[in-house]
Amino acid sequence: MKWQNLFSQLGNQISFLYLSRYGVHFLIVMFCKNACHTNSNRKTQGKMSCSKRPLEDDFLKGEKRAKRGTESDDEFADLEDEVMFKSNELETTNSDMYLDSINRKILNFELPFECSSTLATTNVFVCLVCGKYLQGSSTSSPAYLHSVDSDHHIFISLESLKFILLPEQKVLSKERESELKDIQLLIDPKFDERMVEKFDKEPMQVETYLREQYTVGYIPILNKLSDLGLKVDNTAVSDNALFYALSHLSKFRDFFINYNYSDTAPLSNQVSRLIRNIWSPYLFRGFTSSYAIENYLSTCKIPPRIRSDLKLFYMWITNTLIKENKSLKPIFTGKLTADSVDKKNLTTFLTLTLSMPQQSVFKDGTSSSIEQHDIETLITQRNFHIKKAPEILTIYIDRTNHMRIEGIDQELNMSIVKFDPDLLEVNNTFKYRLIGNITYENKVQILNKSQSKWMEFDGVSVKEVEKELLFINNCKLQFWELLI
Numbered sequence: 001m002k003w004q005n006l007f008s009q010l011g012n013q014i015s016f017l018y019l020s021r022y023g024v025h026f027l028i029v030m031f032c033k034n035a036c037h038t039n040s041n042r043k044t045q046g047k048m049s050c051s052k053r054p055l056e057d058d059f060l061k062g063e064k065r066a067k068r069g070t071e072s073d074d075e076f077a078d079l080e081d082e083v084m085f086k087s088n089e090l091e092t093t094n095s096d097m098y099l100d101s102i103n104r105k106i107l108n109f110e111l112p113f114e115c116s117s118t119l120a121t122t123n124v125f126v127c128l129v130c131g132k133y134l135q136g137s138s139t140s141s142p143a144y145l146h147s148v149d150s151d152h153h154i155f156i157s158l159e160s161l162k163f164i165l166l167p168e169q170k171v172l173s174k175e176r177e178s179e180l181k182d183i184q185l186l187i188d189p190k191f192d193e194r195m196v197e198k199f200d201k202e203p204m205q206v207e208t209y210l211r212e213q214y215t216v217g218y219i220p221i222l223n224k225l226s227d228l229g230l231k232v233d234n235t236a237v238s239d240n241a242l243f244y245a246l247s248h249l250s251k252f253r254d255f256f257i258n259y260n261y262s263d264t265a266p267l268s269n270q271v272s273r274l275i276r277n278i279w280s281p282y283l284f285r286g287f288t289s290s291y292a293i294e295n296y297l298s299t300c301k302i303p304p305r306i307r308s309d310l311k312l313f314y315m316w317i318t319n320t321l322i323k324e325n326k327s328l329k330p331i332f333t334g335k336l337t338a339d340s341v342d343k344k345n346l347t348t349f350l351t352l353t354l355s356m357p358q359q360s361v362f363k364d365g366t367s368s369s370i371e372q373h374d375i376e377t378l379i380t381q382r383n384f385h386i387k388k389a390p391e392i393l394t395i396y397i398d399r400t401n402h403m404r405i406e407g408i409d410q411e412l413n414m415s416i417v418k419f420d421p422d423l424l425e426v427n428n429t430f431k432y433r434l435i436g437n438i439t440y441e442n443k444v445q446i447l448n449k450s451q452s453k454w455m456e457f458d459g460v461s462v463k464e465v466e467k468e469l470l471f472i473n474n475c476k477l478q479f480w481e482l483l484i
Ligand SMILES: [Zn+2]
Pocket: 127, 128, 129, 130, 131, 132, 146, 150, 152
């Protein structure tokens, strides 16, 4: 760099420094910036970039929406760490002045954790009076301004779960915090070992603070307002069926209930959050929402071909989760060969696709009957041999059809696939029982192990169904659990 350029830059920075109302702070940051330049740690980056603080307002208004994404999150983290640092030093208060203003009826912690004003994803607070998600606690932050403008004064930090009073900038004492424990548990439900062990053994009936009863683990998953009848989003309904089935696979569920959130496993964080909500005994309402995970998936750039196909989407989800957590691999993957003698050409598989035989038309050509096929026969026709059995055998029934019956195109082969939910024997060796069954209508049927009954979730409600009648549905994706 030429000397004149260096002086020119230095001159600009000095004049900026002079004008800045954060001048002294800026000088310290300039010093730290050089000292910490090589550290790529996210937290350290945040601290060393505090020099952007004076630009915050313009930056937030002008560029935040356009720059939404990973890079912009890092930019905001630069600003937020400084605010966080300040909030840790806030004075504690034992005041109960604002507790009565909390409106539990409108609290919803199932939205993406991002500021509704700046879209920042760190240092987000929720106003406990109106439920708005707002960033920061400094005097220029959206949360602070909201407290002044709206006369709303009590907030919870989505990161520390501390209750903060604004504009006073005080933190509620431990004693007062204990009175609001239900709100902390709604955001971050806690599960002890005994509770998790009981999930499949004893039904857990709980009551919300509004005295509504629900059975833990068997609540509907909604997606925004769409499932309340305003607008149905088919992708979300299909996804919810898949999430519902996955969240009832015991090993998978327990892994994500005990999961520690990680910066390097974003999908796992979302799946864990959803599963914890489904199995939470602390809900304020007897349902949960997949809005946060749907919002995350919309940023993943999943090809439409995969996104719109349940089997491919399931494979994308499980593959991504396995990449993030190697210990999930034996749950979903097995190894097979095309020949019982061949022991070398092992193929790893995630799903077993069973094709339906060609549909036949009645000889008189006037009508067709519903054909029936036994699932074990369909498996035998595939002519493979499992060498290493997955703990969860995922079977996809491919009903693709190109028939014209009675002059009408039949896109799907609606023949019945018969199966015994209690026992599926593969290669005369491996025994499985059915745990989850997703149909072509996006209903999902789940074995409630604690009550030995089958529950059907159809997008807005959960009801009991007869085990003997499961097969009459057009099954699409099935989850079978290995019997030991
Ligand atoms: Zn508010």
